[in-house]
Amino acid sequence: MSRTIWKYEFRHDYYAGDSTFEMPIGAIPIAVEWREENENLCLWAEVEPSNATQQRTFCAVPTGGRIDSGYHYIGMIQEHEHVWHIFEKRDWISPDGE
Numbered sequence: 455m456s457r458t459i460w461k462y463e464f465r466h467d468y469y470a471g472d473s474t475f476e477m478p479i480g481a482i483p484i485a486v487e488w489r490e491e492n493e494n495l496c497l498w499a500e501v502e503p504s505n506a507t508q509q510r511t512f513c514a515v516p517t518g519g520r521i522d523s524g525y526h527y528i529g530m531i532q533e534h535e536h537v538w539h540i541f542e543k544r545d546w547i548s549p550d551g552e
Contacts, residue, residue: 478505511543
């Protein structure tokens with residue numbers, strides 16, 4: 455099996471709530487970045503394309519913002535003068551089924 459990198463674009467109002475992506479089971483988020491050219495927040499993940507998929511939920515929290523329980527830190531981006539911290543809700547299936 456061959457792993458690859460896929461890009462996921464957050465919804466344009468990512469600051470207003472969660473963004474959910476259909477990702478192959480076992481996908482590993484590896485980077486988040488603010489993309490100036492399309493003014494959007496993107497996440498890259500290492501994936502095994504042949505794996506079944508599952509929905510995974512992410513949120514962007516501003517510095518000083520509230521972080522709900524059950525979320526795991528992924529990374530940080532700066533959008534102009536704003537700093538956002540990206541978290542993933544941990545209610546998904548791990549690669550080993552746990």
